[in-house]
Amino acid sequence: MNILIVHAHPEAQSFTTALKSTAQQSFEQQGHQVEISDLYMMKFNPVASQDDFTELNQPEYFNYALEQRNALKQNHLAADIEIEIEKVKRADLVIFTFPLYWTSVPAILKGWIDRVFVSGLFYGGKRFYNHGGMAGKKAMLCFTLGGRDYMFGENSIHGPIEQYLSPIQRGTLAYAGFEVLPPFIAYHVPYISQKDRQDILVDFEKYLKHLDELQPLKFPVLENFDEKMQPLN
Template identity: 50%
Template sequence: MKVLIVHAHPEPKSFSSALKDTAIEVFREGGHDVQVSDLYAMGFNPVASVDDFGNRANPDYCVYALEQRHGVSNGTISPDIQRELDKLMQCDLLVLNFPVFWFSTPAILKGWLDRVLVSGTVYGGTRFYDRGGLRGKRAIVSVTLGGQAHMFGNDGVHGPIEGMLRHLLQGTLGYTGLDVLAPFVGWHVPYVSNEERLALLKAWRQRLSSLEEETPLAFPSLDDFDENMYPKSS
């Protein structure tokens, strides 16, 4: 299996970085091919702009998605985007590893998604959900946060973590056709003991060793909708 780990934490000694290192170790021990995009270490540019295109389809007005298609098809998209896109298209499993910032991803990871999930290759037209360009690949998100698990129960103050991350789990990963597994969460990480952190790493290691047995999260199937995206009559 080919694995791509996209890691977004500025501190190499962080617990989030320990999750990344554990994943690398587990996958390589299992004989898998692992590539890592450590976005802060790479100095990855998160800003989607006209500078991403060496040759514009429309030099007078930038429709970013259309320029993405043109740039990929003509080989003139920014080299850093092309390198990451190649990694993505070659992988069987995508791992996104990051601390939760304001119910979302760090800006540098959002920028990776904006720039690398290119229109025409990853999605476009009716190529989304179970017809998306990344269909057949799987994804898992591993996050760290300061909140405690009970704050994210059905009756918790924030509601389930899957709801907080719906924009990513469904609106991005599921939308592009990925089979998305339930997220792994390092709860209350800044405040727990070293023993509790080691227990979290052990749980992450065990989780990674059994991913193939997991059922992905349920998202819409386009087979249930007509050409205008109205639900088909039952």
């Protein structure tokens, strides 16, 4: 299996980075091929702009998604975007490792998604959910946060963690066609002991060794399309 880990943490000694390294070592020990996109180390540019295209199709009025579609056909995407797209294409499983920032992903990771998940390949036209461009691939979140596990739930102070994750798990990954595996969450990380952190890493390694046993998250399945809708080639 080919695995891509998209890592978003600025500190090489962080616990989030330890989770990334644990995943890499565990998969390699199992005989899988692993690629890493360490976004901070790469100094990845998260800003979607006209610079993402070597040539604009409609320079008089800039529409990012439409320019993505055209650039995909004409090979006009910026080189850094092309490199990341090829990594995703090679991957059977994409894992995102990051700290939860304000109930979401860090800006650098959001920018990676904005620029790499190009219209006309990942989504667009009839490409969404089970018909998305990444159908047949799997994706999973692995993240850290400061809150305790009991703070999240239907009647808890922060509410269900699933609500926080819906924009990326449903609105991004599932929408693009990925089969989304249940996330691995490391709670209260800044405040726990080193032993507790080590126990989480052990649990994570066990989690990764039994991915095939996990039931993917359930999202809408589209059986029929309006005949008037035409796919974008």
